[in-house]
Amino acid sequence: MKKSLSLFVSILLVLVLALAGCSSTSSSNEKKSASSTSSKSMLETVKDRGKLKAGVNNSLPGFGYIDSDGKNSGFDVDIARAIAAGVLGDADAVEFRPLSATERFTAVQSKEVDVLVRNTTWTTNRDAEVGLSFAPVTFYDGQGIMVPKDSGIKTLKDLEGKTIGVETGTTTELNLADQMKAAGVNYTAQPYDNADAVIAAYESGSIDAWTTDKSGLVSRQSTLKDPDAHVILDATLSKEPLAPAVLDNDEKWKDAVSWVVYALIQAEEFGITSKNVDEFKTSDNPEIQRLLGVGDTNLGEQLGLSNDFAYQVIKQVGNYGEIYDRNLGPDTAFKLERGQNALYTDGGLLYSIPFR
Known part of the structure; x- marks a missing residue:
């Protein structure tokens, strides 16, 4: 009897250990699978999906808005299309997600969008704490203030005791506080959930400025009932470097987005446009060959892209200057001068990291 009991216990022990081993192996495999999934770059995800999900503005004329044909248009929208052309070879392979200022960062963090191209300022906090990683600056801007032309307001000092509208979830309120404190001006900041609400309050006279x-x-001045009845003060309250943003800790994806931006800038410097890019493919200039992926170069492959990714970007969307002029330039309602957004050779801040 004792021998039978002992044998039973031994068999039971062996079975328990075997099951534990199976469970451990299964758990280990699950962990490996989860680790493999979590370590997958967004670049691979986008390529597997065959479509880019881009967070954009849909109510900022010139940058991100719905045009008369019901399509997403604007400077930022074209940057997103350029990313799609570089990564997928198709500028139209984009799903645009309209996002408010308060929604935009959560959308990146939750992977609702792959990239945010929505007039977003690159700041320390957003880089370090919000969990974003920024591509090169695509538009150098600065904060300003709009007032009615007949208000008599010409300087920050003239805003003493006035109410100024700001949009929540942006850098504007803190920048305004810094500058008004430095100028010794007492004022009231009136926050609103979105830009449309700010504009409505401004046009109704509920606030003195915004x-x-x-x-x-x-951009917004062009949408007012009487655009000429309003002016933008000369004062610039801050530096606002606007750049595409992706989820932090994914260097492959950030690199892919970044080098698309660099390709736009480098193409303009070389004078390569959507109309003449095919002619440049026969150039014997080694720098141009590397940019367009001609010959033995494999720079695209090093980035996880096709070697002709820059060619696809330029051919389908144009260079930086083409994008700027098409959306903001002299033939548009905005007529924005290039200023800091000109190439470094023209006195601006734009230049590309070498394609080498």
């Missing part, structure tokens, strides 16, 4: 990036002021 503030945002100067490009945004110019």
